[in-house]
Amino acid sequence: MPIQKTDAQSIIKSALNVFLEKGYHKTSMNDLAKEAGLLKGSLYHHFASKEELMKAVIESLHEYYRREIFVIPKLPIPPLSKVKALIVASEEVFYDQRGGNFMTNIALETLNVVPDFTLMIRRFFKDWLECIAAVYREVVSDKEALALARQTMAEIEGAVVMMELFDEPKYLKEAHKRIYQRYEELANQI
Amino acid sequence: MPIQKTDAQSIIKSALNVFLEKGYHKTSMNDLAKEAGLLKGSLYHHFASKEELMKAVIESLHEYYRREIFVIPKLPIPPLSKVKALIVASEEVFYDQRGGNFMTNIALETLNVVPDFTLMIRRFFKDWLECIAAVYREVVSDKEALALARQTMAEIEGAVVMMELFDEPKYLKEAHKRIYQRYEELANQI
Amino acid sequence: MPIQKTDAQSIIKSALNVFLEKGYHKTSMNDLAKEAGLLKGSLYHHFASKEELMKAVIESLHEYYRREIFVIPKLPIPPLSKVKALIVASEEVFYDQRGGNFMTNIALETLNVVPDFTLMIRRFFKDWLECIAAVYREVVSDKEALALARQTMAEIEGAVVMMELFDEPKYLKEAHKRIYQRYEELANQI
């Protein structure tokens, strides 16, 4: 009986991968435990339920974005560099983590079924939207910035969905290109 | 215990609603049966398995699109009218039956888990993409048409996801407006 | 809707094959119906239940033996010819009908579970035992005849089981040879 110290963070990290691959409902506590290197019952020492573990995963991912991505608008760099940085960061997340959009997938799967998740994921997307809007505000009016952020968000979301469905990264590549060029034009108009 | 005849089509119709609300995995045969006014076991007279029933739902929805929407490009009306018709048809589906996102939701939930669904849904989106491309081809070159169709598709998909997540129809409204205006400009350039 | 006339006897005949191949419990009314060329519900016009159908099969097989085999001892032929005739008849049944011993298989499978079958099958084996004993009585005393019949019966039963288990007809061939030689020796001693 090898006793291995496991902390909540490493469980969260491995859980994210499993949830991403199988979805919420198809993932069993056994799957999560195995990936975390312990047994089913042991998970309950760290998280009170499967739902709580998922919430921790969502929160952890949100926290990561807050720390690494949503701060980009506040960096002391030119607007276009911010756009580029956001794109690079996005691609890292979407490509490296197996190409799935964790938040979107979980949101759609659990909508109407686990309302708590929906609320948390909404908060995440609001932050993301605000992040994008902040960058647009540097080149257009507040109102236009919000509309453009919504358009950008939708394009990215849609591209990620298409990319995932067809297993073709080009959808996201194209979207990022369009978004960059559009921003460039706006920046030049100033 | 009155025995009432039920036909496959009415089961498919009610199943679509349940699947849409709960997702594939959270929907039980019991749920589907109840909605269809039957007992669990009786469903198996019409469909060999839950998976087969879902396939029938997907196919039925695809068939509906083929019949009602994907024919629009071939109608003897001006290009802009086609765009308008497509938008009207889409909104009907997305708002009234919320049937459009059905495909996306099921696709994302069952990706890597039920490959058959993925294949069927890919076929659906390929048809839809081709439908959009066909309309663009009336005003731009083949190559451009395809790229624009991909962008349009992504915008719609993303807008529907955001709409569903935030329960705000404006996302799709905005996307449709953008798409229409973009097409108008292209048409004027000829 | 092709309406086909089916009579009880042809259902019994096809049922015997299915039961022999799959056993009693693994055979469904659907299997039986299909083999009989009609639909599940229609079977109930001919037999009140699966159990009743099986009883009819057992009775029918017993009747066949009564008519074709158990009369051999009374034929006006020499004792050794009777033994040969019994062996030929046995091999026809065991080899032609897929090599299984229907009565034994069903008996063992349903012992303690469907007492009615056991009773009927016991009656069958009593008749068979008496048939064999009758032939022995032509060459030995009544008491010896019964003992020899029991031995013979056991050897055949065992050989059929081994034959079926190992899918090797030689077990039964060998048993029949032994039985024939033993009888020959007894006949010569008179």
Add this chain to the structure above:
Amino acid sequence: MPIQKTDAQSIIKSALNVFLEKGYHKTSMNDLAKEAGLLKGSLYHHFASKEELMKAVIESLHEYYRREIFVIPKLPIPPLSKVKALIVASEEVFYDQRGGNFMTNIALETLNVVPDFTLMIRRFFKDWLECIAAVYREVVSDKEALALARQTMAEIEGAVVMMELFDEPKYLKEAHKRIYQRYEELANQI
């Protein structure tokens, strides 16, 4: 709700009894669990499926024979004592636990339906056959020994079947007596 530990061996033991009484298909996981003092679902901690449990039962019984019975030919005792020992051991199993026919019953019931069982049971009977042949080899040639072992095996099998069917132990008693006497004669001829 007291939680009591159960180990695989005790489940196997109780499962053997239930399978023997009801057969494989008529035995439900509920039956097996109840006999083992557990709830249905708890069985799956010890065995992955009903089929795996049955395999464990078969293997366990085979192992018992290997340990207690199939070693008899190698014991440093006279040949006739070996025959007697085999008969005593057989009767213990057949009368007390009725475990001998277990193999035959399951084999016949699951033939063509669960091939894995057939293979395992074939291996068991091959070992048993070899065990009997080994004892015959001490008094006759190799070739004769094999033939006699096959005859002996068939007689025992058949006798056990008849015994079980008619619920009369005399069939097996008689078979054992014949087998012993036959061996005695062979031994005296040397």
Add this chain to the structure above:
DNA sequence: GATGAATGAGCGTTCATTCAT
């Protein structure tokens, strides 16, 4: 007599969760 939709009980199995060790 044949059909096939409907029933409802039961099956083997899964799984989130509990808890004594």
Add this chain to the structure above:
DNA sequence: TATGAATGAACGCTCATTCAT
């Protein structure tokens, strides 16, 4: 804290049987 046996509810599915047509 880790274990793993046990729980009990639910699941997808099967099937003997019924019965309106």
